Amino acid sequence: xxxxxxxxxxxxxxxLQATDRDGVIEELVTSLDKxxxxxxxxxxxxxxxxxxRENEASTGMGKGIALPHVKHTGVKDVVATMGQSSIGIDFSxxxxxxxxxxxxxxxxxxxxxxxxxxxxxxxRYLQRERFRKFLRQAQTPEQxxxxxxEADENPSLL
Amino acid sequence: MQTGDxxxxxxxxxxxxxxxxxxxxxxxxxxxxxxxxxQFNCDITVSNSENMVDGKSIMQMSMLAATCGTRLQIKxxxxxxxxxxxxxxxxxxxxxxxxPPPKQSKR
Numbered sequence: 001x002x003x004x005x006x007x008x009x010x011x012x013x014x015x016l017q018a019t020d021r022d023g024v025i026e027e028l029v030t031s032l033d034k035x036x037x038x039x040x041x042x043x044x045x046x047x048x049x050x051x052x053r054e055n056e057a058s059t060g061m062g063k064g065i066a067l068p069h070v071k072h073t074g075v076k077d078v079v080a081t082m083g084q085s086s087i088g089i090d091f092s093x094x095x096x097x098x099x100x101x102x103x104x105x106x107x108x109x110x111x112x113x114x115x116x117x118x119x120x121x122x123x124r125y126l127q128r129e130r131f132r133k134f135l136r137q138a139q140t141p142e143q144x145x146x147x148x149x150e151a152d153e154n155p156s157l158l
Numbered sequence: 159m160q161t162g163d164x165x166x167x168x169x170x171x172x173x174x175x176x177x178x179x180x181x182x183x184x185x186x187x188x189x190x191x192x193x194x195x196x197q198f199n200c201d202i203t204v205s206n207s208e209n210m211v212d213g214k215s216i217m218q219m220s221m222l223a224a225t226c227g228t229r230l231q232i233k234x235x236x237x238x239x240x241x242x243x244x245x246x247x248x249x250x251x252x253x254x255x256x257x258p259p260p261k262q263s264k265r
Contacts, residue, residue, distance in 0.1 A: 057186060061216050069185070094216065112181040113225045119184065120223030127217040 001117040003148040006078045011035040012141040013083035016102070021091050025050050025068055028083050028104040035081075038106075042074030046106060060093025064136070065126055069105035071115060078114045080105040080122070082144065084135070101135055125151050131158045169200070171239040175250040176229050179257035183224035185216075187255035192216045194245050200236025202246070213246075226260055 011031040018024045026047050033043040049070045053059075060066040066089070081104055088098025103122055107115035125131040131151070138144045151158050177183055183191070195202045195213040202213030206228060211218035213232065224230055230250075234242045249255065 057189065059185060061220075063217075065217075067185070112184070116182050116184060116223040116225055119220050123217050123221040127215070127221065 001114075001121045002152040003121060004152055006080055006114075006118050006121075007148055008032055008035050008037050008079055008081045009141070009145040009148070011037065011081035012144050013081075014138065014140050014144065016083040016085045016089075019085075019087065019089065021054065021089055022051055024083060024085070024089055024102050025054065025104070028068075028081060028102065029106075031083070032079060032081055032104070032106070037075065037079045037081075039074050039076065042072075046070070046072050046074045050104070050106075054091075058092040058094065060091030060095075060099050062093055062095035062097070063126075063132060064088075064097065064100040065103070065132070066091040066093065066099040066101075067103045067105060067119075067122065069107070069115075069119075071107045071109045071112070073109050075106045075108055078105070078107045078111065078118045080118060084138070084144075101132070124155075125158060128158060134158065168235060169237055169239045170233065170235050171243045172231060172233045173243045173247050174229050174231050175247050177224045177226055178251060178259055179254040180226050180260040181257060182226050182228070183219070183222060185220055187257065188219040188222075189216055190249060190255050191246065192219055194249050195242065197245070198234070198236070198238045198242035200234045200239045200242050202235075202242060203233045205231045205233075 016024055018027045029047045032038055049072050050068050053070045054068050059068050083102050091099040134147050203210055204213045206222055
């Protein structure tokens, strides 16, 4: 799967306003809602579901990355977006370090395989130090979009 | 690198396991896998047909995106390799990450 197949570039937030975990989740879900990628009127439910999932086990996987996610009937297809924080967010990450890049992934309830494929794409790049560095340097949503599209076109360069 | 050198008596154990829970190796199961793998000193690698990854890294394990029915090769190298393989096989195939298998006849 490519980023362009599931990533909502329009909803990317280059500098998150929220300074805590739940606020960041709300901000990102709201951004997807504004981009019309959620079914109507499901925003609040989805925010709650993502936070509930996050409370079960942190998706802060270390190296400044968190990947809050949930399977939910409020989306038709797998959709993701991301936001970055220059101050760092406490996500109770595995390495106990603050999180600077938050990727939100929402998958329909009945498509576990697609959910996994989207995860695969995200982690294939996130585990590369170069990619994470480029991501942290990106200042605008357009620069983040360019980086993800570059990953789609020239995976070996990143 | 082949393990032809017997002087160090390196223990290498391998097993093929099948993902049996319906949701596959998503993040929570991947974390369980990594937790178990990290209880052992041996090096653990896991591969599917495309990638070989570090079985102790959550990011790399998530990258495998192993769906239900996928077979993974686990390789452990080190003194406690046998115990590690046993524990991981139990987690994946018997405990199925404490998750249900696919529903048989849904329609």
